[in-house]
Amino acid sequence: MAVQQVFIGGKWRDANHSETFQADNPAEKQPLADVFPVSTWQDVDEALTAADVAFREMRQMAVDRLELFLNLFAHLLEENAQALCELAHQETGLPVSPRLLDVELPRTVNQLKMAAQAAGEGSWRVPTIDTKANIRSYYAGIGPVAVFGPNNFPLAFNGASGGDFAAAIAAGNPVIVKANPAHPATTRELVKLAAQAASEIGLPPAAIQLVYHMANEDGLRMVSDPRLGSIGFTGSGIAGRKLKEAADKVGKPIYLEMSSINPVVILPGALAERGADIASEFSTSCLMAAGQFCTNPGLIILMDDEHTTQFITTVKEAFGKAPAGTLLTKGVEASLAKSLQQLIDAGADVEVSGSGESSSKGYSCPNTLLSTTGDKFLEQPEVFQTEAFGNSSLIVKAKNLDQVCQIIDSLEGNLTGTIYSDQEGGDDPAYDAVSLVLRQKVGRLINDKMPTGVAVSPAMNHGGPFPSTGHPGFTAVGIPASIHRFAMLQCFDNVKEGRLPRELHNENPTGRTWRLIDGAWTQNSIS
């Protein structure tokens, strides 16, 4: 069978490859038909050179091209929604409905449209003008961006259509898509549509390129290559840290979204007031899509009292009744089993491991609820923070509020942290103590709802302290802020107006661009 072609320099062509791979249908544990190449360095090298050329063109291009491209691409995704989602379903086991077609594809389309609007309007650039000194600055594209997408969102975080892709293009950068090997065919189809849109709008041929896979050492070489401007990565901590080290060494900005266990603190008043409701919210959140979300509630911290026992009993019932979902890959299945074993070896108790019915012939793991005490957790906080990515969670029963705070103090950085408290205010002093510590450990502090569900809002922070991401100042979701990751700050000192980018002219470039002029935000022109 023919090996699938890569898309480099605007052309679909045979890959330079020594090895090949196939993705599995995880619901069947069967390899899918298409055979994909593991590119050698030659493919990557050609893609980097072509991207470098494309970036020079894109720097001189009117930004309305980017807006038009992103909107047309969004439109093509909608037109091809059914076929894309069926393909993504085959490769991921995620349901077409109510997930891929109803939620993830519309979210992806929405992100692209928001990025289009941001690219055209230009407010994301934070144009800053000091009229007296005639110093003007703004954010501009940083150069070609390599995007490594994760396994768990084949559309909304795909390297060829997701948040990193949209942000990188909106900033004016070419993108080199590194497909996630769990869904290469979905990625190929997305790149076809992106290439069609790019061609119709007249972006440079290498504005979007695709390589399916490469050897680890070539990945490290790519992220440290001078032709590359930046990297967006969503995936495992192990791969992310290696890429980070390679990029850091040459001072190249890399943005990583890695592991997160998303601590949820349920205060005693909340548990007494509505423990059954919270147990239900938690079980749903933890088991949805077999728990394969970056913001899955993986660590529940409670103060041990009579309501705690009832809460755990209720959750156990829910975990036991719910069918175990399909896991994305064989690797996820193996990694989840391994992580759970590490937690059990460390002394965690198994509250429940099993399910009423197994819905799946595919990769799966019984819904698993572990528990331990605060004392045990604090003896080995690193081990008990092992991320068990999938349909599982660890409940920690703390002795008292002090111990809750100590546990939080022992945590590494996370994307989210959640506190449930009662409606009457009885938990308020405890809330203050917990939030003071938790606030600095997480990117997003949530009250009274589970962390799964990441709204695409300008106020969203889908980021957090290391090791949940590589830098706590940036978000991967939310426009305009996510665009800044793929930009550099450019200042123009004593430059004549005709030589400035249009966003820094006296006249407002669009009539609606927000600019910081002499300390005040305005949409007005300079008179």
Place this chain on the structure above:
Amino acid sequence: MAVQQVFIGGKWRDANHSETFQADNPAEKQPLADVFPVSTWQDVDEALTAADVAFREMRQMAVDRLELFLNLFAHLLEENAQALCELAHQETGLPVSPRLLDVELPRTVNQLKMAAQAAGEGSWRVPTIDTKANIRSYYAGIGPVAVFGPNNFPLAFNGASGGDFAAAIAAGNPVIVKANPAHPATTRELVKLAAQAASEIGLPPAAIQLVYHMANEDGLRMVSDPRLGSIGFTGSGIAGRKLKEAADKVGKPIYLEMSSINPVVILPGALAERGADIASEFSTSCLMAAGQFCTNPGLIILMDDEHTTQFITTVKEAFGKAPAGTLLTKGVEASLAKSLQQLIDAGADVEVSGSGESSSKGYSCPNTLLSTTGDKFLEQPEVFQTEAFGNSSLIVKAKNLDQVCQIIDSLEGNLTGTIYSDQEGGDDPAYDAVSLVLRQKVGRLINDKMPTGVAVSPAMNHGGPFPSTGHPGFTAVGIPASIHRFAMLQCFDNVKEGRLPRELHNENPTGRTWRLIDGAWTQNSIS
């Protein structure tokens, strides 16, 4: 003689030290009287613990404390200006007038006042509110910041009073000052004044702490310590890269300002039109303060024609006539000599090395102008980019415009890049070609003036691609942008108003804070 005391946890106390050091008076090449300790890890460890405690307090403190502190500290600097500048002069050889008292101290005071204003107003936090989703985010302090100041600005970039200090405090972080060992007494006096202001205003005792020096391995250990939030470093590339590696490994944001040779391209029309004027500007800029500026013009790129010869002749005369200034330290003297030798060994020609009179009995180097051809430069671009920090510069004579662009393409990242062009527009096509390449290589693109002189403007970018700094998205000068370096993005999702920081309440916290509410910048409250 008694060893000077460190300031840790709000107390001046004897250091834990095994070694001591003295600073030199560089104009006399004589050690100054005060003896300073090289702290052992115990001092650093205690400072980190105290800073961690102080940060917890500062998170709960009203931000007007920060504003009051910064303003009072600025006031105390003005009150003690003469004594501070005389001390700084002794330690650096920089003149009290027209440098320290007339320029650098007022600049320092101005920066602190701007930081005070920013801290109180809160617009720097980019409060972003999505009223429909009730998601709100802003930037908040990242944790204790260690500030390593450089040797060349004993006040304006001092770890105890400079731009990094002001930005770190404005964001609500404690600061651990690591003194530059070339001016420890100046740093001590600054910390005394800062401590006085902190005490009067009621900041926590460990909001500002001072360690003079530590072993290299303790420095690396400090920057990777979990109690530390971030690091600001200005200094040599060698030290900076080591600190960066240690911080990167644990995912800790570090902001570095390192080497930069600040390329200046003088286009043929400009040279023909006003070559003598530019030669004079260049000589003044390059020799001022013995060239010891981060933005010193260290690389001049010309197209070789008859005006080039005249330009070089004029510069040679100026370099020959001007007295050689005092270098900051013995280390600067040695490093400058070594770098010049490397350039000469690589094939650079010595146009002039010497001066009409030596004004100094102190550390110095003859004013040195080197030259080479574009061909030679392109054979070894790395070597020819060796930074020769001090009163020297390298002129590159390129064959043609293409070669100018190739030379720029071969450059690493720099803080600034400058283009001189003629007034009539004859250079405009060349300007476009050069600026397209140069723009991506530098943080600040300057036209028709020398790069020395960094205005403290909100539109300033004193930053640039690696290795001039560690990240091209941040500036070390200019408020509010420089404050973002020492902040993390914090999102509040579904949090009741009473639990939100005041900047995210419905009511505008100051009546003048700029906030991004539902996509529009406004100073209004939410009604």
